[in-house]
Amino acid sequence: MKEFFSRFRNSLAARTCLWTLFLLLAGAGPAFAQSTVGGTVTDEQGNPLVGVTVVVANSTQGTTTDTKGRYSIAVPKDGTLEFSYIGMVSQQIPVGGGNLRA
Structure with missing residues (x-):
């Protein structure tokens, strides 16, 4: 052997x-290939939103914002993030290397 x-x-x-x-x-x-994306979710007055659900569209990968409205999530380079919060309209924002502003 x-x-x-x-x-x-x-x-x-x-x-x-x-x-x-x-x-x-x-x-x-x-x-x-994925990159980590993070930021802070705020309302119209600039106050951080706690508990916003942040999900990579068409996947089961997600997270929620912390007590300061911050989040961090791994996203494919051509992915889209979906932000949802009770009482507000959900938003889908493509990840393309720039700032995620809506």
Whole structure:
């Protein structure tokens, strides 16, 4: 058995398997590229809103704002955030590298 692994380790098949695995893993990174987005949700007077639900649209990933209205969430680079709060109209804002203002 030890001799088999010694031969396999030095074989072309082992190198091919390792390179294939490396290329698959290296190529998978950009497919799942996400960035963390954060900010503060406020009302018209600039007061922070506590408990606003912030969800990545068409997913189950979400969070809520803290006592200072702050949130932080991982979002795909082409994703959209949906903000909802009781008694207010929900808003969907695309994430595109700029400020999220609505």
